[in-house]
Amino acid sequence: MALAVGMRVLTRALLRPWARGLRVAPGRTGPAAGGGDGMRCFGSPRVLVEPDPAAGVAVVKMRNPPVNSLSLEFLTELLISLEKLENDKTFHGIILTSDCPGIFSAGLDLTEMCGRKPEHYVEYWKAVQETWLRFYLSNLVVIAAINGVSPAGGCLLSLTCDYRVLANNPKYTIGLNETLLGIVAPFWFKDTMVNTIGHRATERALQLGLLFPPAEALRVGVVDQVVPEDQVQSTARSVMAQWLAIPDHARQLTKTLMRKPTADRLLTERDADIQTFVRFICRDSVQKSLHAYLEKLKQKKG
Numbered sequence: 001m002a003l004a005v006g007m008r009v010l011t012r013a014l015l016r017p018w019a020r021g022l023r024v025a026p027g028r029t030g031p032a033a034g035g036g037d038g039m040r041c042f043g044s045p046r047v048l049v050e051p052d053p054a055a056g057v058a059v060v061k062m063r064n065p066p067v068n069s070l071s072l073e074f075l076t077e078l079l080i081s082l083e084k085l086e087n088d089k090t091f092h093g094i095i096l097t098s099d100c101p102g103i104f105s106a107g108l109d110l111t112e113m114c115g116r117k118p119e120h121y122v123e124y125w126k127a128v129q130e131t132w133l134r135f136y137l138s139n140l141v142v143i144a145a146i147n148g149v150s151p152a153g154g155c156l157l158s159l160t161c162d163y164r165v166l167a168n169n170p171k172y173t174i175g176l177n178e179t180l181l182g183i184v185a186p187f188w189f190k191d192t193m194v195n196t197i198g199h200r201a202t203e204r205a206l207q208l209g210l211l212f213p214p215a216e217a218l219r220v221g222v223v224d225q226v227v228p229e230d231q232v233q234s235t236a237r238s239v240m241a242q243w244l245a246i247p248d249h250a251r252q253l254t255k256t257l258m259r260k261p262t263a264d265r266l267l268t269e270r271d272a273d274i275q276t277f278v279r280f281i282c283r284d285s286v287q288k289s290l291h292a293y294l295e296k297l298k299q300k301k302g
């Protein structure tokens, strides 16, 4: 039921103006990674999909340099790739990873939330909601191979996955750090974190905007496994094999059982959540905080 609702909302999303004209186009050519049966990589400008049909797995690489910030276009391309893989019976699992060295994703694109018109914030927030819903409720096994830093929306994206493998590099911190930007993680960001690490740990992590280095992330449960950097992809593949060995219908129904109540909360409060976000982001004080944060990021270089 929730999945049927999910399909309908995606179809609606793809009909929206920002999604029109974006279709999965043939990308880089060459043999599929590990597949060897001639199926080619495909994707879109910002998302590279490396299919391994023999394993029933596709590696989805985010490539929106420099930091894989989750812009409207990038989210749209991610959704289209996910839908294409879900509709292809060859695939049972995807490994979500990054093509940008040292960065999994810098989270929501701050330039989408700064100095724009309210109508833009509405469209952007719909896309953020849609991405969370689609990944959170996907029938596929989704494993995050986290090969870089992963703050805020980047962390959220990984939390939608069924399993997280993080590279053991002290620079690769992960967490919901929204409060450090003077903004508030919405209830469904919070719920996703609570479902992963529990209420008390989430309360502390979200209020303090904690970004956990690998050992801490593992201890608190934000990630499931920390491995040497050069073993992230191979570990994700062996974990995937374990998950795919479970009868698919039983695993899928169990996933739905676990996640539906959390997703339903957003599905029933979707419009109110958009209004809350737009009201909040349009506040002068919030705009000032975001501008100051972006400025600080830029000055870091000089």
Ligand SMILES: CC/C=C\CC(=O)SCCNC(=O)CCNC(=O)[C@H](O)C(C)(C)COP(=O)(O)OP(=O)(O)OC[C@H]1O[C@@H](n2cnc3c(N)ncnc32)[C@H](O)[C@@H]1OP(=O)(O)O
Pocket (backbone or CB within 6 Å): 066, 067, 069, 103, 105, 106, 107, 108, 109, 110, 111, 149, 151, 152, 153, 154, 177, 178, 181, 183, 184, 185, 186, 294, 297, 298, 300, 301
């Ligand atoms: C209501 C809920 C709302 C929001 C949830 C969110 O997701 S808010 C976003 C939170 N994200 C962050 O706090 C991460 C901010 N970025 C960083 O900390 C660093 O950029 C990062 C990811 C550690 C990478 O550092 P690095 O030194 O490699 O790159 P640099 O900082 O120089 O950044 C390169 C250019 O990218 C721009 N940029 C970085 N993050 C974002 C972002 N989230 N959105 C948009 N743009 C971003 C940065 O300004 C640099 O731009 P440039 O024009 O080249 O100076």
